[in-house]
Amino acid sequence: MKSGSNLEKVLAAGHFSVTAECGPPRGADPEIVRKKAAFVRGHVDACNVTDNQTAMVRMSSLAGCMLIKEQGIEPLIQMVVRDRNRIALQSDLLGASALGVRNLLCLSGDHQKFGDDPQAKNVFDIDSMQLIHLVRTMRDEGVFPSGDKLEGAPQFFIGCAVNPFADPFEIRVPRLKLKIDAGADFVQTQCIYNMDKFKKYMEDARKEGLHEKVKILAGVTPLKSAGMAKFMRRMVAGMDIPEAVIERIAAEPKDKQAAKGIEMCIEQIEELKEVEGVAGVHVMAIEWEEKLEEIIGGAGLLPRPVLV
Amino acid sequence: MITGTPKPIEEVLEMLEPYDNIIVAGCHGCVTVCRVGGEKEVQVLASTIRLAREAAGNKINIKEVSLERQCDPEYVESMRPYVGDYQAVLSIACGAGIQFLAEKFTTTPLLPGINTGFLGVTERQGEWAERCQGCGDCVLHLTGGICPVTRCAKSLFHGPCGGSVRGICEVDKEIKCGWQLIIDRLKALGQMENYGKLKPYKGWSSARDGGPRRIIREDMIS
């Protein structure tokens, strides 16, 4: 065990794992986090807490992690390299580990121009690849990147994000390989709607044996409506939603589209379970946490294994 | 070259309000090439200021000069005999040139007439684009001759990020994704193996982050 996290254990035991995501509030109210946590508890192996996603200022990821941890959920801290230099990153890694956070997701972060403060200075001292490497060095060698010994190495199950649909096509698999070389233990993918393309990606990854070196959690997001699907396709960079998916949900009357979205998401998870090399799913029910139980249960993934 | 854009004339006029006897100083270096601070621009700016001030009933006297370079002491010195006869100098050289004048002529206020931009190239007449941030430790040999520090909006060393779509950067549809450019070029050069290598953390101490920089070439100091 590298970190001893619940997620790591569940994956190591060969279970098909489930993670979800919680966005902290745009304010200091802890009740909002607790309410979301109530929908997540018991349904996942770990829950991501996002780090100022789309550069909109929110409660810090670490604070969010502690709040859900108090509610009995294993936290997974997301860290972007947009806002902190390597000094702040190392310090927060040590702090998060000290507070018992055992899972980490290393990200670049959306450019600040999308958020509240487009005039902010962008840091990008190291990139997300180097952050993976930095954490691995601290965890496995017990030293700072400077070489100084740590008074207690941070323990993290190290993750990163991949987009199987991103441009340019030819570097998708080499890029995953690079992240594994840097030290990633698991990856969570961008939400998948184009299953054919994803299966092709997995095939390429398997050819290189990458699925054996890293745990791949396939990302899914239930669609609330045909409108949401179209919006995401238009607005979210690198989002590949095939026409057929949109047509299927659009064929329903408006009041039945949400139910259809959930049904489609469950089907998709069932299909993902059969793809060789997919070790779990990451269910991003954006501002729709109350549906997690229905989705995860519907896919036959409840109850979650309890390991000691 | 170092590029720049003229400051809005309203801003310049506001800066000049306290003065009625000034020098407008241009430079024959980069700012001449990018047509923001050369001899011609001095003439036009001086004329514009005079017209605006006279129309406002507040005439101003302007001496127009253009130095070979505002960033070399020997040319700057040529202004010394007369600089004291004026209340201020409005310089339309780059920020370095303006500061050099300020440093040499300690009792004369120096005013910037342009906004200094970046180290860039002329992509076509009237259009300049950034290419280098002077990071002090060039890696172009590893990245197909395209700078990741400058051309990637996040200065990533292992791009592209998830925001790269069909060669366009997430930041603006007018910005090409630097990493797409790097990959295209590495492919064309048959150097894709460079892509798959983990690069060491960038040392930013040789960049501005290490404090103001200085280059000393002992061999050239006489």
Added chain:
Amino acid sequence: MLPCTGRIDEALLLAAFENGADGVMVIGCLEGDCHYISGNIRARARVERVYKILEQIKIGPDRIRMYNLSAGEGERFASYANAFVDQVRNLGPSPINLVRSTNAQSAVQTAVQGEAT
């Protein structure tokens, strides 16, 4: 002597206003007919820049205009010139000239007053 409107630059146009012009009319050859290929196109761009400057400093952009004519179009030249002169007359003297004449008047007044006392 200017061989071609291509030799006219912004500084020269502005100098005309500094020297007391209420309006400046630039007449170039027909576009496509420039002996120096693109002199008149450049002139147009420069006139446009000066137009913007005059607007920014509130001298009034309509005091400058570029026309294109061939050498054989005397009548048209006359009608352009008349129209432009009318336009500038309507605008009145440029703010510079207004300031200058008030200054001159008050100078005369002061002088007269000086004599009277």
